[in-house]
Amino acid sequence: MEQQKALELLQKVKDGELSPEEAVLKLKMSPFEDLGYAKIDLHRELRQGIPEVIFGSGKTPEQIIGIASAMQARGGENILITRLCTESAxxxxxxxxxTYDPMSKIGIVGRKSEITASGTIAVATGGTSDMPVAEEAALTAEVLGNxxxxxxDVGVAGxxxxxxxxxxxxxxxxxxxxxxxxxxxxxVVGGLVDCPVIAVPTSIGYGSNFNGLSALLSMLNSCASGVSVVNIDNGFGAGYLASMINHIGGNR
Known part of the structure; x- marks a missing residue:
């Protein structure tokens, strides 16, 4: 949305409806909106192609409502809220x-289903217990147009x-x-496919798993080429990165 506004602004300069100085002033005046408790980055989509995402953990419901409402007022759609607990949702x-998914703790304001990349992102889990993190990745990628x-439940035990x-x-x-x-x-996946693999270690496991540290170290030490690793339980980060790769990659 911000990218479209910037293009409209540049078109007005081209058509002589707006001077370059006036256009620069408008751009300077709208880099963020200060709500007191949060500064909404209104230029995030213009810089990165994806609007700011709301991290719900630690925020009050009122703060989340305020941020999401301000983004909606600027024409925001598919506003993603991560780590949103059921009570706050x-x-x-x-x-x-x-739209709220209790498994992944993902909330979406103004959801609009739209596929903007031609490729497919596959999300695989070792076990059923990994599904909350996987769903965070999957829903993030879907919201971003994939x-x-x-x-x-396709782990190496079977x-x-x-x-x-x-x-x-x-x-x-x-x-x-x-x-x-x-x-x-x-x-295992890295040794089978010819595309990038994003590894997400989860905190699922017994004592010596150290809340995901053993999985993290195993993934960092993978002998398969083309495997990158995000932080423990960071499904959002994996979904976001996968979306960026998919939008760059085009058709396979």
């Missing part, structure tokens, strides 16, 4: 239209489950591999 949903295919979906994996533009325990899924 209920309050926010009473004030503004909200087609997403989910392959859940490798035949993963291999039965090899055609889906090899057709993907990007694969997000989400796993806890020893985090071996990312290496």
């Amino acid at each position: 209920k309050i926010v949903g009473e004030q503004i239209p909200l 087609k997403v295919v989910r392959l859940y 490798l035949h489950r993963l291999l039965s979906k090899l055609d889906v994996l090899m057709d993907a533009q990007v694969v997000i591999a989400v796993a806890g325990m020893e985090g071996a899924l990312a290496s």
Whole structure:
């Protein structure tokens, strides 16, 4: 939306309806909106192609409502709220239209389904317990305009489950591999596909898993080429990065 406004502003300069000096002033006056408790980055979409995302954890429902409402007032759609607890989602949903997924704790204000990239992002998990993190990645990617295919519970303890979906994996533009325990899924997937693999370690596992640290270190030490790693339980970061790769990659 901000990119469209900038283009309209430049067109007015081209058509002689606005002087260059006036255009510069307008751009200077709208880099962010100060709400007191938050400064909304209104130029984020112009710089990065994706609007600012609201991190719900630690914010009150009233603050989230204020930020989302201000973004909506600027024409914002598909406003993404991550780590939004169920209690806050209920309050926010009473004030503004909200689509909420309790598993991933993702909230979306003004959801608009639109595919803007030609490739597919595959999201695979080692086990069912990894699904909340995987859904955070999958929904983030979908909101950002990507087609997403989910392959859940295909961990290395039953490798035949993963291999039965090899055609889906090899057709993907990007694969997000989400796993806890020893985090071996990312290496296996990395050795099977010819596309980037984004590994997401989860905090799922027994004591020596150290809340995801063992999976993180395993993924960082992957012997498969083309595997990158985000932080523990960071499904959002994986979905965001996968979307950027998919929009750059084009057709496979």
